[in-house]
Each structure stands twice: as structure tokens, then as C-alpha cells.
Amino acid sequence: MDSRTKILEAAARLFARQGFAGVSIQAIAEQVGITKPSLLYHFPSKEQLREQVLVELFSHWATRLPNLLRAVTTGEGQFEALMDELTSFFHEDPDRARLVIREIMDRPDEMRASIASSLGPLVSLVADTMRKGQRSGLLRDDVDPEAYVLNAIGVAMASVVAAPVVGPIVGPDGKGAPSRLDRELRRIAHSSLFSEPARGAPKRRPAGRQRASVER
């Protein structure tokens, strides 16, 4: 792997974990195994390194977009597929979420533009598909599609970052399986989106956990 790539990866990791201001280019250089001036040969300033890290992140996001779109436009399991794709993107590397969240807080104005352009089209497309689902009666008609999608993305990011800190409060999750927090989040997203099946004819049961039989 060439130095440039190694630098970008180390920088992304460190920026995500300690914030841009909390990381010296010296520290990044050390992790890569070169000196500070050598790093500055590849990226002329710390600021430009930051920008390139973000470019890489968004381009990685763009790579995944086709998967997301296929999930939206393909037949039945749209919802599950879309949520899987969304959560796994951040789950397989939580630093992605951390990086975006930090950037949103550190430089909201700059991020407004990049997020609008990178997320806007996706949101519109998913929202249009959702409106079809509303007309067919599959989805609740009180859903606000654009707002729903954006909230879903935001929650996916937030939950990945909060998990290690807040997860233990609901008890340790069985290794492997999704945590209680994740399962509940999925249930919330599901049940607030789909119309209740006509009573007595529940084709599928609610996604999260199976229905306990209760006194009623």
C-alpha cells in the first residue's frame, strides 16, 4: 500500500477518534512510520489532508449508493434491505459515523453543502418510492417521506456512536446478535412506517421480536 493511502487511513482513524484539532500531523506521521516533513510532501497542509479524508469518505459512500438504490427499487424486502445496507455501512466501520458527526459539529456550514449534494438525490428517490407505497396502502399515509429517511440515516449514525457507551445500560448483548438497542430501533422504524395489517390477517409479523401472547 502506498504512503498516500496509509496516511489517509491513519488520518481518518485518528480524526474520527480524537477530532481534527486533537491530532497532530506528527502523530499521524508516526503511525505511518515516516517523518512529519515526509507527510507534508504528500499533503501540503493539515487542512488539505482533512479535506482529502472527507473526499475519500464521501466517495466510499458513493460506492455504496448503487446497493442502496437497488435495495429501494427491488420488489418486496425493500425496507429490510435498505436498513441492512444503512446500518452495516456504519457498523462495519464506526469511525465513518464519528467522522461525519464531528465534521457536522465543527464546520456546519461547509457540511450543509456536501451533505445536501451527496444525500439530497438519494433522499428524493427513496421518498418517491415511499409515496408509491403510501398510495398502495402499504405504508402509513401520515409518514413524511423525506423527513423519515433523513431521520433514519441520522439515527443509524447516532446509534453506532452511542452504542458502546449506552449499550451496557440495557444489559450486555449476546455476542454476535444485534443489541437490544439495535433491535428496538429497527422495530420502531418498521412499525412507524407500515400500515397495520388488517386485523386477523397478519401475513408477516412485526420485524423486531415475535409477538408475545398477552392477557388483554
Place this chain on the structure above:
Amino acid sequence: MDSRTKILEAAARLFARQGFAGVSIQAIAEQVGITKPSLLYHFPSKEQLREQVLVELFSHWATRLPNLLRAVTTGEGQFEALMDELTSFFHEDPDRARLVIREIMDRPDEMRASIASSLGPLVSLVADTMRKGQRSGLLRDDVDPEAYVLNAIGVAMASVVAAPVVGPIVGPDGKGAPSRLDRELRRIAHSSLFSEPARGAPKRRPAGRQRASVER
């Protein structure tokens, strides 16, 4: 207002906006109108200043807890009251959310402890109340109470931070009124929590927006 308080407020604001590492004690001192050594007379180190800022934040939180608990244990509008209290706490000063989120990312281990002890009891209490609601049939029985509450708190914080950046994508919100994102979030929280009213006997209508009459 005494210097100590002024320092704490300036530090909270700056830490929230630029992160702990991104703020020099010199910068804080300037905003207060004193010199750096003067600030260090009140707080012996930057690190101790940070700790005190967090102590203040959590104690402010503790001040609000009685309101929250009253909201939970008082009769009918429990849900709306609790959500109002939760969102207004972060809405009236978004820096609170920013500060907590930064701290979660910067020092997850330390925050695990403080959050468990400050939030744990509240979560248990609300969860117990919710279980009663489940037994009475008011709340869906597939809700995971602890996980639901924690997710609600997380979402309240995340939405406050994300709003200025992600809000414009769904269009400008009418000034004053809650944004589309906020309304949709409330609707999601509501409709994923309450059982559907027996068809044809809807005492109240769904919180968010009114039901449009649709072809079905």
C-alpha cells in the same frame, strides 16, 4: 456574575462548538475578559476546567429530572409531556447536546460511568411505567421499554445537532413551528409506541399531522 461562573459558561460554549482540544485556555480567558493566569487561578488546569464544565452540565440535568419524573407519573398526557420536556431541554441550548456527544466520542470509558449513573435510574423508572402501559393494552407489547427510552434520548440529542445541517434538505421550516424533521420524529416515536386504537373508534388522532383521507 462572578468570574468562576463566567469562565464555566464560556468554556462550555467553546468546548461544545470547537471541542476540548480545539479551544485554548487563552481563548476562554479572552472571552471572559481576563488573562490566562487569572483563569488558572480559578481552575488549576485545563483538564480540571473540563471536568467542572461536565459537573455543571449533569447537575443542570439533575435539576430537570423532577419535571421529567412528574411527566412520567402524572395521568394522561405522559408521552407528550415527556417528549416535550426532553426535546425542550436540548432545544433551549443545543450546546448541551453537542457537549455530551463530543464527550461520548472523546472519552467513551469515562462517559459510560457518568451516563449509567445519571441516566440509569431514570430509564428504569420510565421503563417500569411503560410496562404497566403494556399490561393495560395502551402500549404495544412488542416495545422494549429500556431500549425505547434510551433510543428516544439519543434521538433527541442527535436531532438537535443535525437540524441546522440536515434540516434545509427537507425545505425551510416555517419559523416558530417545529420543523418537518421534528414533527416526523415525534410521529415515529408515537406511532411505534402506542397500540392502534380499535378500528373505527379513534379517540385521539395520531399526534403528528392529521390523517389525510385516501383512496384505499
Place this chain on the structure above:
DNA sequence: CCTACCGATCGGTAGG
């Protein structure tokens, strides 16, 4: 609460 000052580290450059 201030002036004066400390060593260490910051981002970055010169020159090879």
C-alpha cells in the same frame, strides 16, 4: 487578578 516567563509542541519550510 496581573506581568513575566518556562519548556514543549504546534504547523510548516529550506535544502538536499
Place this chain on the structure above:
DNA sequence: CCTACCGATCGGTAGG
């Protein structure tokens, strides 16, 4: 890609 070095700023101290 490195050695050597720059001025500026960092957190913090001495002394009053």
C-alpha cells in the same frame, strides 16, 4: 523521503 530548523502558540508556573 530525511535532517535541521522556523516563529507561534500551547498549558502551566513564579512572584507579586
